[in-house]
Amino acid sequence: MRILVLGSGAREHAIILALAAESAGHELFAAPGNAGIGADATLVTTLNPDDPAAVTLFANDERIDLVVIGPEAPLVAGVADALRERGIPVFGPSRAAAQLEGSKAFAKRIMDAAGVPTGRATRAQTRDEVAAALDAYGAPHVVKADGLAAGKGVVVTDDREAALAHADRYLGDGAVLVEEFLSGPEVSLFFVSDGDTVRALSPAQDFKRALDGDAGPNTGGMGAYSPLPWLAERFGGEQAFVELVTREVAEPVIRQLDAEGTPFIGLLYAGLILTDAGVKVIEFNARFGDPETQVVLPRLRTPLSALLMAAASGTLEDQPAPEFSDDVAVTVVLASEGYPESPVTGRALGGLDAAAATDGVHLAHAATRAADGGLVATGGRVLNVVAVADTFGAARDRAYHALSHITLEGAHYRRDIAARVAE
Structure with missing residues (x-):
């Protein structure tokens, strides 16, 4: 099949790597992709993945058999709707159904109507309403932006003032949800x-x-x-x-x-x-x-x-139920200095070939760009080191061994990923 994957992160790279590993010999395209994805798919850097008309035109002209939408922004923009109207198979919900992610309030309403177990929540549109809900639920406080926030719209804190400050950040764009704190893994x-x-x-x-x-x-x-x-x-x-x-x-x-x-x-x-x-x-x-x-x-x-x-x-x-191997997988994210508040970008990456040569390891690029004969980091989460092995201990060892080869000034990563389950 000729498959177009929309997006530019490690998630999209992981999807493309899975498709490329199949024996079918798919022709893979990515818009806009990144430097790592470019090794496994044809990059279409001029195509705006959030533009329904442009994506539909490209898919039609290039005889794309399937469009896979990776990130949330094209979904909320209605890219899937435009493709379906043209009869092009697309994996991704309509703009209306994508409200399940695009609006926390919509998701809560659907869960309530469907009888799905979830925590109590209050939709607040003013600072006074937020304060009242915080006091009603008590600490720890949970405040969520109602709309999309690139994974950064949630705060969980015992500090009431910090919770109010987080709400202030998003109230100008709409409502926020104040939720009861739920405890557990x-x-x-x-x-x-x-x-x-x-x-x-x-x-x-x-x-x-x-x-x-x-x-x-x-x-x-x-x-x-x-x-x-x-x-x-x-x-x-x-x-x-x-x-x-x-x-x-x-x-x-x-x-x-x-x-x-x-x-x-x-x-x-x-x-x-x-x-x-x-x-x-x-x-x-x-x-x-x-x-x-x-x-x-x-x-x-x-x-x-x-x-x-x-x-x-x-x-x-x-389709029968999907089957999975008995192997385990661990991934560790390499992040730029200052992430998540103020990531420093534009710095050179090194040691990627040595890292990828580690047994059972591959790299999923999230924010990389080719420059001066090498690669530079272009965002906060730069890449994922992914390790597969028969035990969590072995997978962790492989992942962190591979990370030891990678150089990026000021970079940081967590050293306790999957540590507890490995024990």
């Missing part, structure tokens, strides 16, 4: 959907805080691992957990969206928390998560293209 679980049928992938756990020990500010994600063997203690195994969440979360939400005339076709990301009262949803996203995709897809044995095309064409019911 977090799990990310992806579901492929064609608007009717859902197929679950393998769960993962990511690390949002910038520093070791879950300290520091929230980020877009500093690392992840998959699978989650500790689910067995509470749920009897990963498969039992997946079936529970499919039955109580994914299927009710997909049915509710379909009943409202907004069928969800694409990737439903469920951010879950395992509370003492049961599994609850923290949030939904309408696309593959980053960095969880980087550890889920390397373990996928089922051809990714078959799943994506079945979802895009409404034939997912004919």
Whole structure:
């Protein structure tokens, strides 16, 4: 197939690497992509992935068989709608269905209508309403921007003034949600959907805080691992957990969206928390998560293209449940100095070939650009080192050994990714 992947991050690189590894010999295009993606797909740097008309024209002119939308911005811009109107298969929900990520208030309403377990929340439009909700729920305080915020719209803090300051940052653009704090381990679980049928992938756990020990500010994600063997203690195994969440979360939400005339076709990301009262949803996203995709897809044995095309064409019911290897995967994010507040960009990267030569390791580029015969960092999260092995200890050793080869002035990364599960 001729497949166009929209986006420029490590998530998109992971998708492209999975497609490129298939025996089918796909022709892969990425818009706009990055320097690392350019080694595995044809870059279309002049194509704006957020422009529905431009993407549709390119896909039509280049006889693209399938468009895969990576980030959230093209979804909210309505790129999937324009492609479907032209009859071009696309993996990604409509603008209306993508509100599940684009509006936290919309997601809460859908969950309430579908009977999906989640935390209490108050939609606040003024500072006084925020303050009242903070006092009603108590600390720790959880404040979320209602719209898209590139993974940085959430604050969890015991400091009431910090919570108010976070709300102030987003109230000028609309409402915020103040939520009750939910305590417990977090799990990310992806579901492929064609608007009717859902197929679950393998769960993962990511690390949002910038520093070791879950300290520091929230980020877009500093690392992840998959699978989650500790689910067995509470749920009897990963498969039992997946079936529970499919039955109580994914299927009710997909049915509710379909009943409202907004069928969800694409990737439903469920951010879950395992509370003492049961599994609850923290949030939904309408696309593959980053960095969880980087550890889920390397373990996928089922051809990714078959799943994506079945979802895009409404034939997912004919696809068996995805199969995964028994290997484990760990990814560690290399971040620029100052990330997440004020990342320093434009600095040279070195040692990537030596890192990638480590057994069981590959690199997923997030923000790199070719310059002066080498590569430079162009964003906060620069790249992912992804390691696959038969144990978490071995995967961690491989990942951190590979990282020791990489040079980037001022760079930082967490050193405790998957440490607890490796023990």
